[in-house]
Amino acid sequence: MARLRLGPLLRYVEGSTATVWVETDRPCTAEVRCADGARGTARTFQVAGHHYALVPVTGLTPGTTTAYEVWLGESARAAVWPPPDSPFPPSTIRTPVHGSDEALRVTFGSCRWAAPPSDEADPVGPDALDTLAARIAAAPDTERPDVLVLLGDQVYADQTSKATERWIASRRDLSEPPGAQVADYEEYTHLYYESWLDPEVRWLLSTVPSCMIFDDHDVIDDWNTSAPWVAEMRATPWWRERILSGLMSYWVYQHIGNLPPDELARDEVYAAVTAAPDGTDALRAFAASSDADAAAARWSYRRDFGRVRLLMVDTRAARVLDEDRRAILDADEARWLREQALADPGGYDHLLIGTSLPWLLPHLIHDAEGWNAALCRGERGARWSRFGEDLRRRSDLEHWAAFPASFEALTSLIAEAGSGPRAPATVCVLSGDVHHAYVAEPSWPVSGEGPDARVFQLTCSPVHNSIPASIKFGFRFGWSRAGRALGRRFARHGGVSHAGIAWRRTGGPWFGNQLMTLTLHGRSARLRLDQARAVRGEGVRLETAEARELA
Numbered sequence: 001m002a003r004l005r006l007g008p009l010l011r012y013v014e015g016s017t018a019t020v021w022v023e024t025d026r027p028c029t030a031e032v033r034c035a036d037g038a039r040g041t042a043r044t045f046q047v048a049g050h051h052y053a054l055v056p057v058t059g060l061t062p063g064t065t066t067a068y069e070v071w072l073g074e075s076a077r078a079a080v081w082p083p084p085d086s087p088f089p090p091s092t093i094r095t096p097v098h099g100s101d102e103a104l105r106v107t108f109g110s111c112r113w114a115a116p117p118s119d120e121a122d123p124v125g126p127d128a129l130d131t132l133a134a135r136i137a138a139a140p141d142t143e144r145p146d147v148l149v150l151l152g153d154q155v156y157a158d159q160t161s162k163a164t165e166r167w168i169a170s171r172r173d174l175s176e177p178p179g180a181q182v183a184d185y186e187e188y189t190h191l192y193y194e195s196w197l198d199p200e201v202r203w204l205l206s207t208v209p210s211c212m213i214f215d216d217h218d219v220i221d222d223w224n225t226s227a228p229w230v231a232e233m234r235a236t237p238w239w240r241e242r243i244l245s246g247l248m249s250y251w252v253y254q255h256i257g258n259l260p261p262d263e264l265a266r267d268e269v270y271a272a273v274t275a276a277p278d279g280t281d282a283l284r285a286f287a288a289s290s291d292a293d294a295a296a297a298r299w300s301y302r303r304d305f306g307r308v309r310l311l312m313v314d315t316r317a318a319r320v321l322d323e324d325r326r327a328i329l330d331a332d333e334a335r336w337l338r339e340q341a342l343a344d345p346g347g348y349d350h351l352l353i354g355t356s357l358p359w360l361l362p363h364l365i366h367d368a369e370g371w372n373a374a375l376c377r378g379e380r381g382a383r384w385s386r387f388g389e390d391l392r393r394r395s396d397l398e399h400w401a402a403f404p405a406s407f408e409a410l411t412s413l414i415a416e417a418g419s420g421p422r423a424p425a426t427v428c429v430l431s432g433d434v435h436h437a438y439v440a441e442p443s444w445p446v447s448g449e450g451p452d453a454r455v456f457q458l459t460c461s462p463v464h465n466s467i468p469a470s471i472k473f474g475f476r477f478g479w480s481r482a483g484r485a486l487g488r489r490f491a492r493h494g495g496v497s498h499a500g501i502a503w504r505r506t507g508g509p510w511f512g513n514q515l516m517t518l519t520l521h522g523r524s525a526r527l528r529l530d531q532a533r534a535v536r537g538e539g540v541r542l543e544t545a546e547a548r549e550l551a
Helices: 128-138 162-169 185-196 199-207 227-234 239-258 261-266 268-275 280-292 331-342 363-376 382-395 404-417 469-479 481-494
Strands: 004-014 017-024 029-034 039-043 045-047 050-057 065-073 077-081 092-094 104-109 147-150 210-212 301-305 308-313 350-355 426-431 437-443 454-459 502-510 514-521 524-535 539-549
Touching (some): 004 050, 004 077, 004 185, 004 199, 004 210, 004 239, 017 029, 017 239, 029 050, 045 268, 045 280, 104 128, 104 308, 128 524, 210 239, 239 280, 268 280, 350 404, 363 469, 454 524, 502 524
Parallel strands (some): 104 147, 308 350, 350 426, 426 454
Antiparallel strands (some): 029 039, 524 539
C-alpha cells in the first residue's frame, strides 16, 4: 500500500475550496475526505523519483470547521492521516466567511533552521513554530492563526545540521565542493523532511493554511547579490545542479501550494509536470529558463482574505544586476506589484506586502547600503568599486536600500496605494531576514505628500536560529543617533541623495526565536510579538513581548 512520506500541508483555503499537499512513497491517487462530506482527489505526479499531489478539496461550507483524513491507493484506498497513535487533535479545515464580524489573524516570521530531535539539546533555543503548535494543540478551540506567512529561509541549503551532514557524507565525498552544503534535488528533499517531519510542525502545517516565499538560504547565502557573484558561481562545476535543484524543489514543496486552484488550472508548467509520466525534465527546463531569465517565471503572488490583500513579492530571483540599472524587481515584476496594489481601489481595508527583505532598516544600515551601491557603480573609482563588491558580500548589503531606485519606487507605490478617499486603513510591509524584530513607521517630509493610511514596517526574524552578540550590538547601534550620524557620513562619501522619507523605530529591537501576529478586524489592526522561551519547571512556552494597536 502507498504510504505518506511528507505532509499533509493545508495550503490554500477560500470559500468552499481548499488545497492539501502531500508526498507519497509511490505513484497513487491521493484523496482528502472531510467529516462534513467535502472531498477531493488527485493523481500523484513524479519529479526526480519522488511522488507528489496537490489535492483540490471542494464542497466545503464557508464558516465551518471540519476534520479531514488523507487516503492513498487505487480502487482500494487506506487512511494514512492522521496516524492512529497521533497525540495531536484532528487536522481540520476552517473556511472563513468574509464580510462577517470575524477577525483575520496573520502570523508571520522567517528564518527557521530545523529543530533537532526532542531528545537532543537545541543549540539555538526553543523553536517558535514548534511552540506555537504545542500551544494550539493543547487548546485547539482557542485562538489560532488563520494563515501562516513564512517569509523565507524555510530550509537552509548552505548551513546543514550535523545529522544532515552525516547523511550527505554517506552518499558523496564532502571534500569535494559543495562540501556539506546541499548539492542536488535528492539532498533538498532531505532538508524538507528534516524540517517538516518535526511532529509539532507537521501537525501545525496540516491544520493552518500557509503562504511561503523563498529567501537566499533556500538556495545559498547572498543568492543573486550582484552580477560578479552570479558569474563566479556559474563558473563553478557544482552550481548549475544546485540552482536548478533549489528552484525545482521550491516549486514542488512551496510554490504550487501558494496558488489558487484556478491559477493552477491555467499554469502551463503545472500542466506539463502533472501530465507527464515523469515531470522531471519539464520542471528542470522551467528551472533553467527561470535562472537564465528573471522574466521567464513569476514567483510573486497575490492572496485576498476578504478585505485584506496580501502581495508576496519575490526579491531574489527577479533582480536586475547590471550596476547601471540595478533593481530588486525587474520591470515586469515591478509592474505586476503596482497593478496588484492599485487594483480595485477601496476593495481592501488592509494591504500587506510580504517581502523577505525589509524595506525600512536601521538608519546606519540603510545609508551604508546606499553608499555601497554607489561604490559598486564606480562613483569613487575602480579601487573603491572592488572594495564595495567585497564588502557587499561580507556584510550582506542587499536589501531594498541597496537598490536605491527600487526603494524609491516602493516608497512611492506605498504612498499612492495608501492615499485618497478610498485608502486602506493600513499598509504593512512584512519582512524577516535580519534575525531580530522591530516596528518602524515612516513619515513624509512635505505635508500632503504622505498617505492617508497608517504605514508600518513589521520585521520578525528568526523563527528558529541565532544571532551573535556582536550583530545584536550592530543593530542596536544602527538605530542610535550616533549610528545615524555615521550613516550620513557614508552617504556623503558616496554622493547618495536623501531617501525622501524619514522613519523611526517605534518598537524593538527584540532578539530571540519569535513570531508576529497581525489581527485585522474591519479597519482596525492589532500587533502581537510572541517569543519562545524555556521557563524553568514549566518547559517551553510562547510569551508575549509586545502587543499594541496599529489602527
